[in-house]
Amino acid sequence: MSNQTRKLPRRKFLKTAGATFAAATCGFPHVIPSGVLAAPGRKGANDRIYVAHIGVGGRGRGLWRELENLRKTGDAASIALCDVDQRSLARSEQDKIVQGTEIYRDYRAVLDRKDIDAVVIGTPDHWHAVQFVHAAEAGKHIYCEKPACCTIEEGKAMVAAARKAGIASQIGSQGRSQPEAYLMHRYIASGILGKVQHVECFHYPSPVDTSGTRDSDPPPELDWDKWLGPLRWRPYNAQYCPGKFRWFLESGGGQIRDRGAHVMSCAMWWLGADGTGPVEIEATGTPPNQGIWDSAVLMHVQYTFKSPDWIMTWTQKPQDQLPTAEERKPEELNDEITKITRPGYGAIYHGEQGTCMHWGGDGGTWAERKVRQWKPASNTTEVYKSPGHFEDWFAGIRTGKKTIMNVEAGVGVAFLCVLGNLSYMLGRRIQWDPVKKEIIGDEHARRLMGRPQRHPYQL
């Protein structure tokens, strides 16, 4: 029997297992999908896009809020929410967030709705690839929280699924769409630094679990099996969720994957390096000295790129060794840009003729003063200015244009994070083929490019 035939098709699963389709909260009618009214396969400029939110706790809830501008203008309507934790769904109801939407416990029931054009995936990282691929197979446009994937094979499957379905995708490294990210991009692309030889990313450490928390029964509101999804089964421990999955190598992968997917995303975009990759990755790090979390506390990774030759480093260092954040004068602040509220991470760009620096790199991105005050010459090549991360995605849905953090780019950045952790875990250097996107030599490391997924939560 082939590997393919043993997998239970998603639709068959729905019939056999029964979709967990909770009661509608407000009787909102199913609507005509916007694509019906526009050119085949494309939304018209004035068509409303009907969105479902998969994962509404933590960051997923933030994404719901960030779509508010597009709901207000009538560009978007959020008509379905899905989560495996009843507490997250209940919190949404208390806030009246779910007015006019239907609620689900199983994302597969959401994907079966023909009136939904697009999904926003805000689930824990180990779910991203499976839900992304299934959503693409259902023909939905996809906004997926970063990092795109947990393994190399997951990332390849996501790219293949998006290409086959022809959907517009956006990975949630929204730093690329920030106003001062545009200023950094413009400054670096102008060539004022000369050839950039080294991008030095810095971040504060990953935390240590000192709680001594033992495994226990999961809370009754949480469907633990579905929360684990493709991960191998293990008993519930309160140090997994909500949000704490970030500190497990299997899921969030620590700071290098949580924030590396932002800071290194900016570097790849500003240097025009999307679609490329390093040829060698070497990581060292300090593990936590106790607790259930296992991601590196301190860490140093070097990525060596060839043709052109440059390096990127990712360093998690003690707080007192981080670069000092620039003080902003009152006249430098406005509604969009306030003080640097996240001084603990960013990157320094070392060029042949100078350096420049930014802090943050996610929803907050702050460029240093000389970058902000720089006036481009009239013949300076202009760079793309994102209208906003969701807005850019919607433009992709409507026009078919490539989005600023499309899945190819998002997976490329996630691969940097994954490979850094892999080198750290194995304690040895990794050779990488950036064209074939696979590890060279090292049979053990090659096996870890993928991770078998638990039935039925499989690609």
Next chain:
Amino acid sequence: MTSEELIAQIQSSDPDIRTKAWLSAGDVGSPALRSLAQLAVEGELEVGRAAKRAIWQIVRTSGALKFTDDRRRSVIKELVALLDNGQPVELRREVLWMLSEIGSDPGEIKAIAALLGHPDLREDARCALERIPGGKEKSAVSAGN
């Protein structure tokens, strides 16, 4: 470091000593595996976690060696022994995933495949076989059973 020294340090009440010990476990290798497995199951919470990390360190250090290297083969042999019915399910589940990374021989494929009918371990066994060259065909018959 000897196997005895490793086991002693893994049981230290000082988290830094435990951590330094498990980080060094790769060089100690297979002779420490059974004692570490026992600590992983029976040790105090943080000692058990350190012991489990030491086993993983041994597995991942041996993964850099050739399939035929005696040190790698001896690690695999000890891991297969830990799949025995007398061991707790939690440990056997962990061992299956360890073997998924370094297993390569028809012998260990057979030992893993024998668990495809186990009510608590069959899915982990299937996943392990999926990863091992030559094991995928064995796993194909059991998905979701």
